[in-house]
Amino acid sequence: MINIIVALAAEAKPIIAYYKLKRNHAIHAFPLYSGKDMNLVVTGSGKLASAAATGFVAGFIKNIDIEQNSAWLNVGIAGHRDRECGTAVLAHKIIEKSSTLNHYPFVSQSLSVPGVEICTVEVVETEYADDLVYDMEACGFFVAASRQTSLEFIQCLKIISDNHTSNVYDLKPNNVSSLIENNLEIIEETKSDIMNLFSQRQMQIRVPAQWLEWRRRFHFSETQNHLLRNLFYNLQALDDMKYIDQIEKANVKDAADLISILQNRVESY
Amino acid sequence: MFSAIYVESELRDHPRVKAICDKFGKGSAAIPIIECERYTELFNRKAQNFRLQKQSPALILARKHANYVLPAPSAYNIGGKYNYYFSHMLNCLYDCRYCFLQGMFQSANYVLFINYEDFAAALQIKFVEHQLEDSYYFSGYDCDSLAFEPVSQFVTSILKIFKGQAKAILELRTKSTQIRSLLDIEPMDNVIVAFSFTPDEIASRWEDKAPSVAKRIAAITKLAKLGWKIGLRFDPLIYHPDFQQQYENLFKTVFSNLSEKSIHSVSLGLFRLPEKFHKKMTKLFPDEALFVAGLSKRSSELNANMISYKESIEANLFNGCEKILLDYIPASKFFSCQER
Known part of the structure; x- marks a missing residue:
């Protein structure tokens, strides 16, 4: 624009x-x-x-x-x-x-x-x-x-x-x-x-499309939203976006849970 | 070469400024010359994008007003007790992805401080202060020491100050092959030309615009043959699952081209960034694996708020490289550039 x-x-x-x-x-x-x-x-x-x-x-x-x-x-x-x-x-x-x-x-x-x-x-x-x-x-x-x-x-x-x-x-x-x-x-x-x-x-700074999908699924505070975006960037940088698709959506309780799952994944590198 | 040249108004008639402006500001490909009051008006301004600016940086010709010679950070030494650094320039012609300058500065524009005489005077004060003991002076902390030499002629000017100062040891840290200013003069015993290296695989991926490892080695060989003392700085050490092989290959290539006699010192440096710089760099390059893989925030008092490789990776990388390195050089020439 x-x-x-x-x-x-x-x-x-x-x-x-x-x-x-x-x-x-x-x-x-x-x-x-x-x-x-x-x-x-x-x-x-x-x-x-x-x-x-x-x-x-x-x-x-x-x-x-x-x-x-x-x-x-x-x-x-x-x-x-x-x-x-x-x-x-x-x-x-x-x-x-x-x-x-x-x-x-x-x-x-x-x-x-x-x-x-x-x-x-x-x-x-x-x-x-x-x-x-x-x-x-x-x-x-x-x-x-x-x-x-x-x-x-x-x-x-x-x-x-x-x-x-x-x-x-x-x-x-x-x-x-x-x-x-x-x-x-x-x-x-x-x-x-x-x-x-x-x-x-x-x-x-394009955020992977899955970010929006997850944002719609749960309520994220501003801080959580920021964290989530950075974690998506991290996984993208690590060429591991397939991990997002492998997450069983039904097993993720809320925004904090998703962030914790992604943080663990990034830290495993 | 530059998108524009900014000149601080008070310097418009300075001979060095005039020479640079004449070189680049005239003719059909003339670069715009713009006057400013102080370089900080442009350089420190917020809301600039370092990554985009790096595509075509401007050159800012400025005067430095204080702090010409500063104490070096504690890990920045080669065994000396008194260590200082000085920066005649801010920012580097090269674009190394791991470089902390991207996190430290708002702008990718180059600032060249043209009042070399003030640097010289400040250095001379330090020489007097340390006339009875060795003191070390590092150039190349906020910029590459030699890359801009064909334009700046700073090193040519400052070497004259170090001539005959046996107790004052100068390190010119560089990745550059712009060594003409050194080839044209007698080698100096108190000057170390220190080249930074990473393995070929790392350099070709993350050291954009910098001369290849092979070209740097060719430059070193020339200088060593003439009698210049050579420093080798494997800094920062970049982790890769295959790092043992990568560094083994690099050491083998470098040391097969250089006699031990010409090597003054060899150091290993860790990849560490203040958290604030790391945050800014990841914002600039959200797609950069180098800023994510294997890194963590340190919590120890010594390294508080520093981002570096996880302790296990760091120890493995550093100790592994140190072990290979000591097959090539005596321990007396090895310096570990890490906080202890």
Whole structure:
């Protein structure tokens, strides 16, 4: 599952169309769109709105499937003093203008999009004093997303929309949509790259199917559930999953009994 | 080679930083160079995945501010009374599955501390403190001593400090074949080049990116011929039902390529991990038998909260290897790297 976080409806429009996402009308806090393995939320401008919406989506997906971790992508427009409008850039460093905190997204070697330092500001930047890409959400998004998942599954992609020669106040929703639309391929490439790593991790932590069967059979406390999963991992690592299938289900009294049986088996190695 | 190079802002004009950035940050395959304030901002951050990062780690160029030379852990010695270690780098270019660094660090990125002069100054203070007795200095605890040498040139720099310091003995622990910096200079009596080994079957399965056992032996042979003192570190000992045969083969191969005269010391080390590291490593590699088979948590005061092979396996493995080993070397050259 990947969650795409955008500030403006005009930014969201081409992405919604490209991925054929549908509005979830049961959700009112933020406009939320969903499709196959994907959510998109329109947050409104500013780092607080972005952080709040990211946290909201995290809560929303956890209600659906608590076992699923998630991947996160922030897409939006940004300004830079002389980068050409329409150019896509990826955050390699995010500077929070209002504090001294910096954030460092994971640098993926397989992405060809140029990396930049993004400075998240509170009000629209028109001076472009430093060689930075200025936006209003990246920092809020990144801080909130990095509380939900591992660093490798979070990226922040910006499309340059304004510079010294192209005034930010001249931007109309249609221009914004076009900028995003013209970069859909790069958005897809970035999304695929995150999802590639994400899928690798999901494969690494995949729990054998029998785990779910046993979980349904008895009540497990959180601690027992955790123990059980680790024991299944252990047996899988020891290439002894056949042992699980050999257990006489009728002879297992409860969760504690099952855990004890499996612990004895693992300790026999 | 790296996904990115991070540079602490205060070091952007440091000559070593400039040289490394010029080497990797220019041209068509330029690696992104990103400034940071302190390496800890990236390196110590939680919610990073060591296993995924290890596929393409970044290099962080940083300054170390204190604790350049530290007392070595008690089992880390070759018979000396005063033992210290120093780490100019955090993390290793190799990817050995049993390595404790995966459990110790949040990140798989490499940190290179470029203020070599501060390490040198701290070492010199220790030399003065121990001018009347032998003191031992181990490099290669938090990294491989030589693997990154073509880029870092740290060993080249630090060897100059040890020159003429007969009482200060340096061990460079490595699996690397990057020995050019040693081939180019006169062998030093107070330097031991110590190579770590596991049997071929273990190395090929669990020592990803490290040179093969055969290549390590070739490097040792070259160094020994020139007169460098060689250390052999069979550490960690990895259990396999066929371990007697595996270690017998390994010892036979190693010792048939090396005269006893060139061997300074040989040690055996146990596979032991603090429980906290073990927990993190099993999370990273839930499918890894190495972290499950035959292991248990120790309860003795000496080894509290340590995960290691069950006592019977450990004793069998260690004593078995020790017995075979002593067929090849005199007991005076053997050191057991275990807590007593």
